[in-house]
Amino acid sequence: MSETRTIKIEILRYRPEIDSSPVLQSYRVPCPQEWVVLDALDYIKNNIDSSLSYRWSCHMAVCGSCGVMVNGEPMLACKTFLREMGDTVRVEPLLNFPIERDLVVVIDDFLENLKSLKPYIIRKTEKPVEEGTHLQTHAQLKRFKQYTLCINCLLCYAACPQYALNTNFIGPSALALAHRYNLDSRDEGYAMRQEIVASPEGVWECSFVGACSEVCPKHVDPASAVQQMKITSTKDYFLRFLGGKR
Amino acid sequence: METIKTDIAIIGAGGAGLRAAIAVAESDPSLRIALISKVYPMRSHTVAAEGGAAAVARDNDSLEYHFHDTVSGGDWLTDQDAVDLFVNTIPKELTRLEHWGCPWSRELDGKVAVRPFGGMKIKRTWFAADKTGFHILHTLFQTSLKYPSIQRFDEFYSTDLLVADGRCHGVTAIEMRTGQMHAFQSKGVIICSGGGGRIFPFTTNGGIKTGDGMAMAYRVGVPLKDMEFVQYHPTGLPMTGILLTEGCRGEGGYLLNKDGYRYLQDYGLGPATHEPRLKAMELGPRDRLSQAFWHEQRKGRTVKTPYGDMVYLDMRHLGEKKIDERLPFIRDLAKSYINVDPVTDPVPVRPVIHYMMGGIHTDINAATPIKGLWAAGECACVSINGANRLGSNSLGELLVFGAIAGRQAAAYARSEGREANGDVARDRAAAANARVADIFRRSGGKERAADLRTSMARALEEGAGIYREEESLKTSCSRISELRERYADIEIKDKSSIFNTDLIYTLELGAMLDIAETVVYGALLRTESRGAHQRLDYEGRDDVNFLKHTVAYHNGSAPPRIDYLPVIITKSQPAERVYGEAAGGAVEK
């Protein structure tokens, strides 16, 4: 086992029944080489302060529960190694979301936005199961595949200044998922999703900061999805203007 | 306490719960569905499944083969009527998922691709790269948003089933963000709450896998079946226990001991051929592979590391292109968590607790012995997995039996006189509320949940590991019983109502202790070796005395009452499990 140093973890805590606003609390934590931020949180919870609240589950960067700000940058607590940090590490709840308690934030907004975009296959006529699967070429799959990799961890929302400035913005991840279905060769729901995508709170709130794509732990590129949808929405707008329909 | 009236309450919104909810919604859009989960649906542990889901899809394969692979893989402790139903239904379920948008990996001609998995004669595992569970879960979750009758109750921790007169009238759940107890009065309840791998210290299971639903059913009198059968997955990463899918071996990866030798050939799985042969070597079943590790360890042929003994999973010969196309997540996980790139180096791995074959006893219709109560997915035991689950049958199971549970519950809810009895439900809910309030308010206790959890996990690992024997099992039994007593002396320090995870962890611990006890007692009393249950003191399978399911009944504060049920055998009589060249598996070019 490699050497263990002791580090200071500063956590922005908020206990709604006690605090009127969030306060920083520090903990001294032993920190083996292999530990991620989540391990330190678990250590605190199990050994120092059982009242610390945070979300977590898979510890392998796929369930999307443990998004937090680590030293000001949105990260998955389970994939952020303490060995890459200094002796003081600050952990705060994800930016741009209301804090429910401690590191737990309210994400209702995202779930509603996602639902409004109809993130599922829409077809004029359903294919009966007896007819088997659709064919999908490698190219057709590749077109949308990266956008299916979103784990809904919402780091992108925490990184998005436009969401910070206007929480009515549908936001990166939800829009990327809409784009994912639009690009799927099995889908025919583009026009229905446009109702939201092309609304003032859809892609047009985005100013292509690009932060969403930079912080995505799964290398999804929501910024790209949104730019592509701006282009199609623009084409669409003029086509509609000319009386054509899409 | 708030009362919510609904038609079907579903506990758990992972793969099985979502599939059940969609099945109810499709059967009858007028039925109100309460989908209750302690986490957001996309956090459910289905998300972590990697390798794939098995279903017969090709002309060279047959339902018979899938049936026999599953039954023999389960060491004949499977109920064969259920397996039959399962193998017949799963191709339709996977096709439906394809229609719902699941991004299955494809062959060049655009057909859904299949890969080999352990214990199968012909390759039949559908996969979406190495994130199949993730894609299935998100596809189901996103598809579920289409149905207005599905009302979600995210981050509601279910505590008790409201059962009276042999019938289930609903469930109580704590809304975590307010701490408010809610009583869901419903015509039917479906439990889809997943397994409880967290009773062990070293597991692929996420923190949420604490067996809550199993314990809930157990406490109201539903037996837990075959709980002693706990699967070790042969290839977990050191320290974290992160799963490296069987797909690594399906794509051609080797298992090597410290001498670089493919040791599986010494355990009846050979010969070691360069090209993967199905049902042989690395494509043997998980129980055999994990047991082989144990023997290698005994022989001192494993690699010593700070995190225990390891063997190597060698994928270098697959090449970067194939690894990036088929196993990108595995590469990412190995690089991130242990700084080993599978393209250039063999990856240290060891067996890790992965899956519980046992669970809530159900019949072939996913129904429990209590009317109006169904269970599906890992929390249930419909007995298609027997003593050892075949890789890539669990995702299939949650789809097939989740859908069946949903349809059965919908039919039940539609028939006459199924209204929940409001008085009874209220009464039971009040009792549940009092039970939880007691745990919450108790003061002056000396115990800490975290300590008890650690002791429990250690007891399980020491007593109910890959190989078991009477003495250590007895020690584990008494330690779990003792921990259950000490549980009553826990004081919850956090008195907040809002997102109180101290309270939730403590309730979860209560559930884990309950099911842990069924594991160790079931294991103690099963004096034979079968599948994942291997006794050093009782070698070999004993079909005369133990070709039967263990059923454990809750018995208050005393240890569980253990009984047995016959195994349903239709067409495959118990025989020797044959792997290696003699098994006649196809050879992959």
Added chain:
Amino acid sequence: MARSHKPIIWGPFAAGGTLAALIMPVLIFVTGVAVPLGILPPESLSYHRAVAFAGTWLGKLILFVFVSLPAWHAAHRARITVHDLGVRLDNIVALVVYGLAATLTITAVVALLRI
């Protein structure tokens, strides 16, 4: 929800952005640095040469595109920047910046037609 009308502006914004990226550095260098400092001979931008170029229809068209698209690009980006700086009077801001872009466009047309 109603569809946004932003595409009307976004089209010219995107086209203008691309055009500006391609030509602005060299144009600024030529007119603002190289000719004034004599790196390029003053005759390069003499009155007669300029009139000769702007006098052709092709010249007029090129000059029109070179100024109008970047103008709309700049206007739209300015609108967003003002929003990013915390000003919440988006309608008024839009009126001002698009008004300026329109003024530039019209002035350019009038000027070009007079040459």
Added chain:
Amino acid sequence: MSRKPYIRPVPKTSWYMKYMKHDRYKRYMLREVTCIFIGIYTAIIVLGLYNLSEGQESFDLFMATLRTPGALVFHLFALSFAFYHSATWFNVTPQAMPLMKGDDFVSGSLIIRVHYAAWAAVSLVILFVVGA
């Protein structure tokens, strides 16, 4: 006790300083303010065209103004911002317009390189036309 979610205040005018600390947000603001220089420069060109349409006298006066130190300083600033605009614009083209060829996406760096090459070509052509 009922919920009391806490909403952190967002400093509307200076969010890119302390609220969002990462350098990328300052770089973004820098990118956005390139529009001021591009806008003003465009106005200068329009002014030049207007002067051109007024006749030689006013055009020469306009050209003389460009030689004043103030104008030179402005243009040097504008030039650097224009460069920044070009670089930031071309660097994100693969995101805005990803291209597929066969079964795969054309590599982003190739798309960027093509844009830089086009930029250089256009610049050379303009220099050549003006300087010839």
